[in-house]
Amino acid sequence: MSTGEKIFSVINYIFLALVAAACLYPMLYVLFASFSNSNQLMRHTGILLWPQGFSAGAYEMVFKNPMIARGYLNTMFVLVMSLILQITLTSLGAYFLSRRNVMFQKPIMLLITFTMFFSGGMIPTYLNMKSLHLTGSLWGLILPFMISVYNLIILKTSFASIPESLIEAARIDGASHLKVLFSIVLPLSKAILAVMVLYYGVSIWNSWFWASAILRNREMYPLQIILREILLSNDTSSMTAGASATDTEAIGMTIKYATIMVATVPILCVYPFLQKYFTKGTMVGAVKE
Numbered sequence: 001m002s003t004g005e006k007i008f009s010v011i012n013y014i015f016l017a018l019v020a021a022a023c024l025y026p027m028l029y030v031l032f033a034s035f036s037n038s039n040q041l042m043r044h045t046g047i048l049l050w051p052q053g054f055s056a057g058a059y060e061m062v063f064k065n066p067m068i069a070r071g072y073l074n075t076m077f078v079l080v081m082s083l084i085l086q087i088t089l090t091s092l093g094a095y096f097l098s099r100r101n102v103m104f105q106k107p108i109m110l111l112i113t114f115t116m117f118f119s120g121g122m123i124p125t126y127l128n129m130k131s132l133h134l135t136g137s138l139w140g141l142i143l144p145f146m147i148s149v150y151n152l153i154i155l156k157t158s159f160a161s162i163p164e165s166l167i168e169a170a171r172i173d174g175a176s177h178l179k180v181l182f183s184i185v186l187p188l189s190k191a192i193l194a195v196m197v198l199y200y201g202v203s204i205w206n207s208w209f210w211a212s213a214i215l216r217n218r219e220m221y222p223l224q225i226i227l228r229e230i231l232l233s234n235d236t237s238s239m240t241a242g243a244s245a246t247d248t249e250a251i252g253m254t255i256k257y258a259t260i261m262v263a264t265v266p267i268l269c270v271y272p273f274l275q276k277y278f279t280k281g282t283m284v285g286a287v288k289e
Helices: 003-034 038-043 057-064 066-098 105-117 122-131 149-160 164-172 177-185 187-206 209-214 223-232 245-283
Strands: none
Touching: 003 245, 038 245, 057 066, 057 245, 066 105, 066 149, 066 177, 066 187, 066 223, 105 149, 122 209, 149 187, 164 177, 177 187, 187 245, 209 223, 223 245
16 A cells, blocks of 8 residues: 555544544443433533433333333234335245336336335325224334335345246246246345344334324333333433422433333344344345346
8 A cells, every 4th residue: 555545444434433423422421421420410510421320210111111111012913014025025025026028027027116216205195094994003003114215126126036947947837937036046035034024123123203193002012112201202201200399300311211212222122133134235236247
């Protein structure tokens, strides 16, 4: 490397390190604050680089809140059922659209892509869900959102990159399209399927809008609605009962940070297991020879 290239590399590493630190610090701040003593945290000003008087009291109060456990169960139900239906239906649609000589393939693909840019809007969607009796039910968070067109296009591109000779050989041997899909196409697409699970899973885990719009029974609230109530409505009364007004404000601060960690850590723990598939999966079918 020349001197100029070495200087550029050093500057590049420093810049990327600063960007990484800027992205990482907010998460570390929430982590340190959640393990801090509430009164010491209230008195602290400036950058937080370690917990202020280590305490796990905020987590104890969070897990004593029955709505947190109920929110987890509701979220896990929606997550598992949604992933099963979304991966299945997206795979079926992608396989159909990736096959050659499919009648009206281009018009069908054009109509599907059209829905990415134009939709009925929020109110017609709500009225449609209401007419189908999906409001007031967790199924209203699952059935209307079973296919993402963006993910369908990614999966279609990946399936189209599988050698046609493999599928033709299976068809000659008498395999049906479902047999080809589940015995050949999906096993060869583990990387992109892992990416689909990550895309769909993060979207489901973070979603809160439609839950707040169609659910009225608090027993059905997913975790993100509980988190939203705590953060925006400052509703920590169920976890700070018996404390003075000053202590309630201080304890409520650490409870908010602890709740953020409780709601965020599970999805962060999944990513390392899918990371090895992520780069490979997103690049499958990106370049055609």
